[in-house]
Amino acid sequence: MFIKLDMASDKPIYIQLKEQIIEGIAREELHPGDDLPSVRALASDIGINLHTVNKVYQQLKQEDYIQIHRSRGVMIHPNGFRKADETYRTNLKEALRPLIAEAICHGINEKDFSELTLDVYQKILGKAGETNE
Amino acid sequence: MFIKLDMASDKPIYIQLKEQIIEGIAREELHPGDDLPSVRALASDIGINLHTVNKVYQQLKQEDYIQIHRSRGVMIHPNGFRKADETYRTNLKEALRPLIAEAICHGINEKDFSELTLDVYQKILGKAGETNE
Amino acid sequence: MFIKLDMASDKPIYIQLKEQIIEGIAREELHPGDDLPSVRALASDIGINLHTVNKVYQQLKQEDYIQIHRSRGVMIHPNGFRKADETYRTNLKEALRPLIAEAICHGINEKDFSELTLDVYQKILGKAGETNE
Amino acid sequence: MFIKLDMASDKPIYIQLKEQIIEGIAREELHPGDDLPSVRALASDIGINLHTVNKVYQQLKQEDYIQIHRSRGVMIHPNGFRKADETYRTNLKEALRPLIAEAICHGINEKDFSELTLDVYQKILGKAGETNE
DNA sequence: GTGGTCTAGACCACG
DNA sequence: GTGGTCTAGACCACG
Known part of the structure; x- marks a missing residue:
């Protein structure tokens, strides 16, 4: 899965990143249970600050896309996703x-x-x- | 046509106002050639900053939704709107x-x-x- | 309303601050509609970083205790609070x-x-x- | 007595484990004098780190819930528990x-x-x- | 002036 | 090694 950020865009980086992870899930490049890179690894990979990645992960966790495990890193939520209500x-x-x-x-x-x-x-x-x- | 703004929304006021004017056009409450209130009148009416209304009008003009005449005021663009390309x-x-x-x-x-x-x-x-x- | 933080406590500062604001509401020192100090003012007042205050405000907003108005600051949610479900x-x-x-x-x-x-x-x-x- | 840990919880594993042992005592599934599994056995049983179990046992000992004997292993404190002061x-x-x-x-x-x-x-x-x- | 975003860097708890 | 917390400082959009 490749993340492409447009640093010149009006759209905040963290929104772009969040949308691309969600699209990665939608297109099934990321599957329930898959590991995501650690906050630091992803930040360093795509050349942004760790806090920006952390913000995205926190929001994805809030929306039940991912689970964050203390000291074991981050994974796509293993149980699939909430059906639309x-x-x-x-x-x-x-x-x-x-x-x-x-x-x-x-x-x-x-x-x-x-x-x-x-x-x-x-x-x-x-x-x-x-x-x- | 009634403008309803949610001051507590994350969505900026100028975006809300712009969207509601465009929706007013879409639902044909506002017709090509119709007058719109002046920047001052509208700002005072809905209790927001002059600059906010001005910003909206400038953007709507830019996108050919309205015409702004120095003395005759503001009107919905009389020729209808650009077809989607x-x-x-x-x-x-x-x-x-x-x-x-x-x-x-x-x-x-x-x-x-x-x-x-x-x-x-x-x-x-x-x-x-x-x-x- | 006075905020007292124990910098030596195990309890994170942002949790302490959040709890004290909620208790201020519970004891009716803070009423629906009341203004809260701006992120910067409160941070400077109690001698902590603005981001820490911001984190608290974001969580209180998330839980419907407060509203954050773009460029007009922060207020206790004017409609009272969600009844327990x-x-x-x-x-x-x-x-x-x-x-x-x-x-x-x-x-x-x-x-x-x-x-x-x-x-x-x-x-x-x-x-x-x-x-x- | 069954230990159920939620690895995705915000609550640290050692806190969860400690709370469940205390609840086991409260509900009298664990009685004064009962043996507890060794650090190694429990860690292996529930698939967590040795240090985590050890930390829990040390804290439970500190709070007089259990006794730890070098060779005879771990047991629920035989004399019952400190009354609340x-x-x-x-x-x-x-x-x-x-x-x-x-x-x-x-x-x-x-x-x-x-x-x-x-x-x-x-x-x-x-x-x-x-x-x- | 206000909150929103982003960076850089530090220390700590957890495991 | 991992995420969580906190600080310091900067620039920007909004109004």
Whole structure:
């Protein structure tokens, strides 16, 4: 799994890192039970500060993506992930809302939008390393 | 059209305001050619800083949602809006990507996701003021 | 409201600070809607690092004790606090469990223990500044 | 008596182990004079580090829960346990204080709290192995 | 002025 | 060796 950070992006580094780990899980490059590098190792690997990595790990732990074991390091949560509940769906819809409002203004209807989301599903789930831009 | 800002949100106020104006356009409460309140009037109306409103208007102008005339004030762009081009679609897909990766981890497949987006389309386009929570 | 930290304690500073703010709320020295000092002001006041205060504020925000307003600072959550639900009670019981097991070994029965908790309720809720050790 | 450790918990393993032994004594699964496994045997049994078990035993000895004989091994202190003195009660109240402050904020009054503690007493003292989840 | 992000470096508890 | 805590200091976005 390769982490690519854009240091010039408006998007904070820790958000980029967090998103890439979650996408790594989604595309099944990271499996439940897999070890993740230690805070220090990952920080040194990708050339950022250990506290930035730690922040990401803390948030991923909070959201049940990973477990942090005292002195044994970090692993992808072995039990898989919480299935989406109604709260999750509501939050997701709120996150989609501004994207969809904007899309409507630019002439993208439901069908167009669904096709776009299909493209993204393909890109994420397609055979890793090929569709992986 | 009512602006509701959550001052305690992590989302910056100027983003909230911008999104609500764009949603107002999407749901056709604001039509091409309609006047918008002046920077001062809107800032005073909703009790926020002049600079915040100004920032929003400048960005909306930049993205061709509105026109700003020195003396005649602000109006929704009379010619309608730029249709989505390939760049637009690519950016939208990049914005959807982390949402979809997360959704996949929570067991939401393409079909589920499309249904969620349909819900949002309904909520935005449905009879305004009624389905509008 | 006075913050007293024991720098020599095993208990981390941020935990001590967090507990004292929560106790300040419990004893109604801090009311819903009250302003709290800014991260920097409080840090400087009590002579600790701003990041330590920030960590406390982030956790208190997470647990709905406070709201953090961008550039307007921090306030006690204006809507009061989440009532205890079943999850809360279960967690509280798990926290009490080792204390009670130990108490049993030292000959403290249910009645004794209830009296102890009453004392603590008194100490916290009693007229502030008097029972306030 | 079964030891269940949660390696992913924030609570250090040695604390978990210590608490469970004390609870074992409280629920009278372990009686004064009973043998405990050797450091090596217990560590190997539950798959943790020797030093961790050793640390627990040293602390339990310090607090008069157990006796450690060089050759005859480890046993629950044959004379029963120190009755709670005033110092003990004061420490216990200090430990309860943050739990109670938090409970107050969540609308749990003295009576509610006492009921919760009764539940915990029941769970610990109730017929062992049955109410023991 | 305020919180948010990021870095650098240190010491400690845990195992 | 690992994460947890704490400090010091910097720059930036927001309003």
